[in-house]
Amino acid sequence: xxxxxxxxxxxxxxxxxxxxxxxxxxxxxxxxxxxxxxxxxxxxxxxxxxxxxxxxxxxxxxxxxxxxxxxxxxxxxxxxxxxxxxxxxxxxxxxxxxxxxxxxxxxxxxx
Amino acid sequence: xxxxxxxxxxxxxxxxxxxxxxxxxxxxxxxxxxxxxxxxxxxxxxxxxxxxxxxxxxxxxxxxxxxxxxxxxxxxxxxxxxxxxxxxxxxxxxxxxxxxxxxxxxxxxx
Numbered sequence: 001x002x003x004x005x006x007x008x009x010x011x012x013x014x015x016x017x018x019x020x021x022x023x024x025x026x027x028x029x030x031x032x033x034x035x036x037x038x039x040x041x042x043x044x045x046x047x048x049x050x051x052x053x054x055x056x057x058x059x060x061x062x063x064x065x066x067x068x069x070x071x072x073x074x075x076x077x078x079x080x081x082x083x084x085x086x087x088x089x090x091x092x093x094x095x096x097x098x099x100x101x102x103x104x105x106x107x108x109x110x111x
Numbered sequence: 112x113x114x115x116x117x118x119x120x121x122x123x124x125x126x127x128x129x130x131x132x133x134x135x136x137x138x139x140x141x142x143x144x145x146x147x148x149x150x151x152x153x154x155x156x157x158x159x160x161x162x163x164x165x166x167x168x169x170x171x172x173x174x175x176x177x178x179x180x181x182x183x184x185x186x187x188x189x190x191x192x193x194x195x196x197x198x199x200x201x202x203x204x205x206x207x208x209x210x211x212x213x214x215x216x217x218x219x220x221x
Contacts, residue, residue: 004154033207042198042211043155056208090154097206100147102154 002026004093004103012109013081021076021106025093031055032074033100034066035090043090049074050096078108086110115199120216129186131215133199136180141203144175146184148195149214155198158184186217194219 005024013019025032031050035043045058049068068074072093078085086109092100116134123129135144146158159166159173161182166173172185186193196214 031207033209035209035211042196042214043209045208045210048205048207050207055205058208092154092207092209094207099145099157099160100155100207100209102156105154 004091004101006089006091006103006106008106009104010107010109012111015081015083015110017081018077018079019081019108021078021089021091021108023074023076023091023093023103025072025074025091026101029093029095029101030072031094031096032068032072033092033094034074034076035092036060037088037090037105039087046076081110083110115201115212117197117199117212117215119213120218122218122220123186123189125191125219125221126188129189129193129217129219131184131186131197131199131217132181133183134181135199135201138179138201139203142201143203143206144173144179144182145200145202145206145209146171146173146197147200147209147211148193148197150192150195155211158197189217189219191219191221193217 033048034046037043047066048056052068063079088105090105092102094100145160147155149155174183198214
């Protein structure tokens, strides 16, 4: 079975641009969560979606938004990119209140 | 969510056991204790979780103190593949909202 897949794997953006990151959960998983991991630190929780509804939001500015589609895939959008948004963005999927399965992440570099 | 405290790093020789401590003195009665690990250049990977009783699975064992204010992840025979950052995390309402700390960097020496 395919695990959590994220696309793209790497991308480079310029300050002020916007970016869309995509995540496909494991088949049957209805919960998708997004995390930001800055180099040298642990992942920081951004959003959780379950059945297309937002279940939780971390301490991130409104420039960050997300949504979940009927097939449970998800997008993370970041507007007005800053240099500090450079990080590894991780997506995780799970059945309700079970272990989380993480993707390999999208490495975003803002220049 | 309650916070956890872990050592920054630990070293072990290959094929020896590794005991990773985690302090969570403000844990609530409904908090589950989770362990995840992150190998270099990969996303985190679930290791084990528990509530009150000790737990064993194919990857590791979790020993939980009687007062639940601390726990220990035990890797019974460390291999080079176990070199990773290990995170101890407490969750209550939703396991999809994991609050990672800095974790413990485990170094395994051949």
